[in-house]
Amino acid sequence: MNEQAATDPPVIEISQLSTRFGEHVVHARLDLVVHRAEIFALVGGSGSGKSTLLREIILLQQPESGSIKVLGVDLENISDTAALALRQRWGVMFQSGGLFGSLTIKENVGLPLREHTGLSDKLIDEIASWKLAMTGLEPAVGAQYPAELSGGMMKRASLARALALDPELLFLDEPTAGLDPESADEIDQLIRKLRDLFGLSIVLITHDLDLLWQVTDRIAVLADGKVQGLGSMAELAGNDHPAIRKYFDGPRGRAAQAQSRMT
Amino acid sequence: MPPRLASLGHATATAFEQGVALLAFIGECSFALAGWFAHPASIRGRPILYNIRRAGFDALPIVGLLAFLLGIVVAYQGADQLRQYGANIFVADLVGLSMLREFAPLITAIIVAGRSGSAYAAQIGTMAVTEEIDAMRTIGIPPLDLLVLPKIIALLIALPLLTVFADLLGVLGGMLMARAQLAVSYVEFLDRFVKTVSVTAFLIGIGKAPVFAAIIVTVGCFEGFRTHGGADSVGRQTTRSVVQAIFLVIVADALFSVAFSALDL
Numbered sequence: 058m059n060e061q062a063a064t065d066p067p068v069i070e071i072s073q074l075s076t077r078f079g080e081h082v083v084h085a086r087l088d089l090v091v092h093r094a095e096i097f098a099l100v101g102g103s104g105s106g107k108s109t110l111l112r113e114i115i116l117l118q119q120p121e122s123g124s125i126k127v128l129g130v131d132l133e134n135i136s137d138t139a140a141l142a143l144r145q146r147w148g149v150m151f152q153s154g155g156l157f158g159s160l161t162i163k164e165n166v167g168l169p170l171r172e173h174t175g176l177s178d179k180l181i182d183e184i185a186s187w188k189l190a191m192t193g194l195e196p197a198v199g200a201q202y203p204a205e206l207s208g209g210m211m212k213r214a215s216l217a218r219a220l221a222l223d224p225e226l227l228f229l230d231e232p233t234a235g236l237d238p239e240s241a242d243e244i245d246q247l248i249r250k251l252r253d254l255f256g257l258s259i260v261l262i263t264h265d266l267d268l269l270w271q272v273t274d275r276i277a278v279l280a281d282g283k284v285q286g287l288g289s290m291a292e293l294a295g296n297d298h299p300a301i302r303k304y305f306d307g308p309r310g311r312a313a314q315a316q317s318r319m320t
Numbered sequence: 321m322p323p324r325l326a327s328l329g330h331a332t333a334t335a336f337e338q339g340v341a342l343l344a345f346i347g348e349c350s351f352a353l354a355g356w357f358a359h360p361a362s363i364r365g366r367p368i369l370y371n372i373r374r375a376g377f378d379a380l381p382i383v384g385l386l387a388f389l390l391g392i393v394v395a396y397q398g399a400d401q402l403r404q405y406g407a408n409i410f411v412a413d414l415v416g417l418s419m420l421r422e423f424a425p426l427i428t429a430i431i432v433a434g435r436s437g438s439a440y441a442a443q444i445g446t447m448a449v450t451e452e453i454d455a456m457r458t459i460g461i462p463p464l465d466l467l468v469l470p471k472i473i474a475l476l477i478a479l480p481l482l483t484v485f486a487d488l489l490g491v492l493g494g495m496l497m498a499r500a501q502l503a504v505s506y507v508e509f510l511d512r513f514v515k516t517v518s519v520t521a522f523l524i525g526i527g528k529a530p531v532f533a534a535i536i537v538t539v540g541c542f543e544g545f546r547t548h549g550g551a552d553s554v555g556r557q558t559t560r561s562v563v564q565a566i567f568l569v570i571v572a573d574a575l576f577s578v579a580f581s582a583l584d585l
Contacts, residue, residue: 117454144460155455158447169459218459 065093066129068226068258069114074123075282076109083109084120085282096252096259096272101279101300107262108230110279114260115149115228116140128226145173147226148219152234154211156203162189162214163199169221188217192247209240216247227251229261233268241265245272266304266313278304290317345542352464353472367470375436375471376478380485382435383428387486390423391415391493399501408502412509415494416517420525424486426573429532432479433565437540440471441561444544445554453545468541472534479533480526487525524585528576532569539565 069091076083083106091097099107112118114125116132125132130143149155156165167185170176176184189199192213203211212232219227232248233241249272251257263269269276270290278286278293280300286293293301294314304310356363398414444467447453456463491513498504543561547553 112454115458117457141460144458147458149455149458151451151455153451155451157452157455158450168461172459172461218455 067091067126068093068128069260070124070126071110071114072124074110074113074120074125076106076113076120082282084123086123087279087283089277089284089287091258091260093258094252094256095274096248096261098269098273098276099260099262099279100264100269100276100304102303105279105300106282107279111228111230111260111262115147116144145169145222146224147228148222148224149228150212150215150219150230150232152230154203154215156211156215156218158203160202161199162194162201162203162206162217165203165214166199166218166221169218173222185217185221188220189214191220192217193243208235209237209244212236212240212244213247220251223255225258227257227259229259229263231262231264233263233265241267244268248272266309267316269304270313270317290314341546342538342542345545346538349464349468349472349538349541352462353469356465356469362465364466364470367466368474371471371474372478374439375432375475376482379432379435379478379482383431383482383486384489386427386431387419387424387490388493390427391419391490391495392497394418394423394490395494395497396501399497403502408498408504409508409512411494411498411502411504412512413516415491415498416513417521419490419494420487420517420521422525422573424490425483425525425528425532426569428479428483428486428529429536429569430566432475432482432533433536433540433569434562436475437536437565438558438562440537440540441544441547441558442554443467444541445547445557446551448545448547449549449551449554463545468537471541472537475533475537476530479536480529483526483529487522520585524576524580528573531572531576535568535572536565539568 067090069089071087071089074084074087074089087110089110099110101107109118113120114127114132116135127143128146130139135143156162157168160168163182163185166188167181170181170184174181186196186199189196194210194213194217198206198210198214203214206214216229216232219229229248233244236244245268248259248261248268252259261268261273273290275287275289276293277284278298278301280298285298286296286301290304294305296302305314395411395415398411402408402410402414444453447456447467453463453467456466495506495509498509499506540561543557543564547557
């Protein structure tokens with residue numbers, strides 16, 4: 058058993074994945090593996106297919122061919138019951154939050170519990186409050202509606218909801234986009250804390266260079282339908298592919314790199 | 321002229337694609353609805369009641385007022401013709417049959433399509449843009465269960481009831497106008513009304529309402545789910561939903577007329 062733990066099966070295993078929108082090829086026989094308890098980033102320019110890839114992994118879209126295995130389950134021809142069970146093992150934080158406007162923040166966070174567990178309302182309420190506190194939100198926020206929140210609070214609330222069912226795997230779509238530098242730093246720390254404390258595997262999409270340098274373990278750079286580079290930022294620094302150079306050359310790339318050396 | 325031919329082909333292909341998508345959506349909804357009735361425990365009661373209130377109860381004033389005015393208009397237009405022949409009392413036939421069989425169900429459906437059909441498309445479209453629909457799927461709540469089925473059931477209940485209300489106020493409007501223009505007293509009017517307007521006429525009118533309800537909800541929700549991109553798309557889909565719903569309601573009404581005339585009803 059111990060030996061097996063050392064060679065833990067990957068949380069996500071993608072092989073020979075192809076996706077097309079009409080004539081436009083998004084993924085061309087793409088391969089990718091994400092390991093347990095790592096913070097993994099998908100990066101790439103607009104239209105490089107990283108959002109589509111994420112949507113395919115979380116069962117919102119189907120690839121044309123190839124296989125995706127998440128937590129050991131093959132997503133191809135998955136039954137409704139198996140899909141429901143799998144969805145309860147991961148949490149997703151959407152770029153715009155995806156919080157339900159008709160529910161309060163606390164109701165939003167408690168919704169997955171209300172849907173999938175037989176817990177009492179009181180207990181659900183307590184768990185929701187705890188998740189909100191975990192993501193650094195004040196208790197008073199729970200009674201507010203999503204429209205009343207700032208962008209940063211919305212992301213935190215959305216993260217709290219993604220964590221409601223204690224998932225093994227967390228997907229974050231642009232967790233720091235549209236945030237002020239301070240909130241972005243706090244989100245960075247929160248992501249790392251979640252992995253360190255709970256052993257979560259985290260897959261994120263981002264353009265945030267600071268997040269990439271400070272938090273992520275491995276990065277996959279998507280371009281032309283394939284993974285062009287894979288590894289930590291330091292490893293990628295030596296890669297010559299033009300899609301990867303964009304993250305190192307230019308004033309922003311150099312500043313983030315210098316910053317990471319200091320810390 | 322190749323560009324014109326190309327755009328004709330393009331328009332045809334788009335219309336065909338939309339028709340196929342609508343059929344697929346109707347299929348999905350029917351399947352989900354059948355699933356609900358197979359497992360009654362999974363039926364979501366609260367959204368159904370909420371939708372009955374929003375689409376039904378809240379629409380009472382506007383539906384009532386417009387049906388009342390329509391009754392007045394019908395009686396007024398008939399008054400001149402009937403007076404020429406001294407057939408004043410037949411205003412009860414005119415108002416009763418036209419309101420109960422045609423105008424009340426139609427005006428109710430058109431108002432509800434404008435009021436609620438647009439709201440359905442706007443609500444679902446906005447949720448699609450803000451990723452709420454995706455979030456719902458990832459949480460494991462089928463969007464159809466929460467957003468479409470309660471609306472279908474609610475409107476199937478609410479629209480026939482609204483139609484009865486419109487029947488009542490439409491006839492009331494005609495009755496007032498009959499007394500003012502044709503000197504037909506309320507008692508005479510009602511006496512004649514009871515004699516000539518059969519229960520069949522009433523049932524024919526009410527019977528159309530569930531069909532109109534299904535059209536309004538299906539089209540409204542379908543257009544909402546087809547929203548992609550930004551906020552401008554929500555507006556576009558909302559407009560489309562209203563135009564299409566009203567168009568289809570009138571087409572369905574015409575088909576009903578053809579069917580009823582074939583059946584001699």
